[in-house]
Amino acid sequence: MKRLVLFSFIILLISTAFAEKKPFTIEALYKIKNVLDPQFSPDGKKAAFFVVEYFLEEGKSNSDIYLMNADGSNLRQLTFHPKADWRPRWSPDGKWLMFLSTRSGSAQAWKLPLDGGEPQQVTDFSTGVSGAEWFPDSKRILFYSRVFPECGANSDCNQEINDGLEKGPVQAHLADELLFRHWNLWKDGSVLHTFVYDPEKDEYTDLSPGNLEAPAFMTGGATAGIAVSPDGREVCFTANPDSNQWETTNKDLFIVPSGGGDPLNITDDNEAFDAHPAYSPDGRYIAYITQTVPRYESDRFRLALYDRQTGQKRIITEHFDNWVNSFHWAPNSKSIYFTADVEGAVPIYRVDIRSGKIRQVYNFRTVDQFQLSPNGKYLLAARRSIAEPREIWRVDVSGKNARRLTTFNQQIEQEVDIRPAEVVWVDSPGGRKVQTFLIKPHNFDPAKKYPAIINVHGGPQGQWSDGFRGDWQVYPGAGYVLVFPNPPGATGQGQEYTQAISRDWGGKVYQDVMAVTDYLADLPYVDPERLGAMGWSYGGYMMMWLEGHTDRFKAIASMMGLYNLTSFYGTTEELWFPQYDLGGAPWESQDYRKWTPSRFVKNFKTPCLVITGEKDFRVSYTQSLEFFTALQKMGVPSRLIVFENDGHWPGWTTSMPLYYNAHLEWFHKYLGGDPAPYDSKEMVRNRAFKK
Helix, strand or coil, X not given: CHHHHHHHHXXXXXXXXXXXXXXXXXXXXXXCCEEEEEEXXXXXXXXXXXXXXXXXXXXXXXXXXEEEECCCCCCEECCCCCCCEEEEEECCCCCEEXXXXXXXXXXXXXXXXXXXXXXXXXXXXXXXXXXXXXXXXXXXEEEEEEECCCCXXXXXXXXXXXXXXXXXXXXXXXXXXXXXXXXXXXXXXXXXXXXXXXXXXXXXXXXXXXXXXXXXXXXXHCECCEEECCCCCEEEEEECCCCCHHHCCCCEEEEEECXXXXXXXXXXXXXXXXXXXXXXXXCCEEEEEECXXXXXXXXXXXXXXXXXXXXCEEECCCCCCCCEEEXXXXXXXXEEEEEECECCEXXXXXXXXXXXXXXXXXXXXXXXXXXXXXXXXXXXXXXXXCCEEEEEEEEECCCCCCEECCCCCHHHHHHECCCCCEEEEEECCCCCXXXXXXXXXXXXXXXXXXXXXXXXXXXXXXXXXXXXXHHHCHHHHCCCEEEEEECCCECCCCHHHHHCCCCCCCCHHHHHHHHHHHHHHHCCCEEEEEEXXXXXXXXXXXXXXXXXXXXXXXXXXXXXXXXXXXXXXXXXXXCHHHHHHCCCCCCCCCHHHHCCXXXXXXXXXXXXXXXXXXXXXCCCHHHHHHHHHXXXXXXXXXXXXXXXXXXXXXXXXXXXHHHHHHHHHHHHHHHCCCCCCCCHHHHHHHCCCCC
């Protein structure tokens, strides 16, 4: 009997291993769990992180804190609250784990005793807490919050003004200068300030009083960083001191005593970007990210050092011709580990701060976050690849013994066909080689002919990288061949290649997109009569450009695109971007007329899906309205979707399911892929994801 049971179990394992996997769908995408932010304990024996889980039909998500041994063993969930818990941070004495949570209403700092007990609320600041970090004394906390300058650290004062803005009978915005709104936020006179909170005294200290926004607010709602010195006596934050912040990329590092005082600008000599400070463990240096070209947001990001003893500054990655992303100091303060965009990947590197020698530690394909162990011998990375959702991995600093520690997505990886990618280099008319990711559809049969879609990335300075994404899987799961090219403007191939798009928006990129389209059409398994194109932001602009310049595609989808470049200039918030990339203001440069898709309306003929967000302040939703009006006037089959509560990026759980479904509907109608699982009109009418 035992042998029979064992034999049956073996047969079950074999049949499961060889069972045909299901196609990747929208439902599958929202079963993927997001594993983020690994943090070592001070003794290096444990690691905390958080996991985000999504609930498709409810349009909601939740996150909880997890703990494991540093080798991945003894994994356990620490928090179970229906409200979000995220950003775990160990106290330096190892007794507490601080995290941010909305369990009391707004985002506040909480702490969990590691010797047992329930979470305790630490802060109660009316405008919420972001970026919380411990001081070395394991008592005080550094954080930032958006406040009103006249209130500063007075929580009640900030609450009173906020209540008036949200609930008062007069609903209006008032501004006396530009940058009155940013990303998807109306400022209404508010600024970010950096605070120290002392729980023993129940005292908040405002380290950046006045109108200076510190830390500086950046693209996507991120900030340019805050840091505390190893002895706890000093804090460093980033701010833009210029009076015309809306047209400069200048950021500077300011240092201030942790008890308060006058901030000192330590990078005032550089009119370009200086941000993301991090003190060396020995306290000698502040490392930071810098650029050297003022007013150019896509200049190469370099790693630099400020010597706190001498006041000298130097760049230590000048000979590294790719963008430096995140970084961490080695415990001995002699080297720094960093990630960088390199040919469609985001590997980890090490640089010696004296010699400047750089070596690659490990190519995890795409590393989103990482941390070095306290002994400096290994690191943990939240990483992903095209066919692998994000999980936490461990690797020695020698680059050996890489292994996966978490398996939150293992079940869906076993059940669903998560498609891998091939990398091809396509010849373009300009003599360039265009790096292109190619993904074949579920149950691929080389004898069949498939519809195909080209996806142009935004930025325009950025890269498609080898990392798991919904759009890399949902469309192949529905029967499409997908290609993702990195034409000029892409990072990871040297700064000259990145800068090649500036003042040439519809030139080289259009040539290369069409070259990749030709390559795609010539593949034996692609039906050249069923080609589609899609793109977001600058990619949306390129879709609008394609409308006026080619009839190769049977269907196009443009998201958050730029249609009328002159009106775009007048409605965007960060003027430094068009002023550099398009050669000045519209009355100073002919680029606005030369490269605007609105000039070619008479050529529009390709059916087009248009998607935008009403709270998109980077590329106003009116750009898409103008484009849709032109399509309709020209009699071009078209559909418009405007997300009421979203900015440049639609909400992941509230809007992206409709976004994906609308694409599947559109491309099914004109290219013949699999039907969409939902009816988009019903989704909008019912405001729910119901089949």
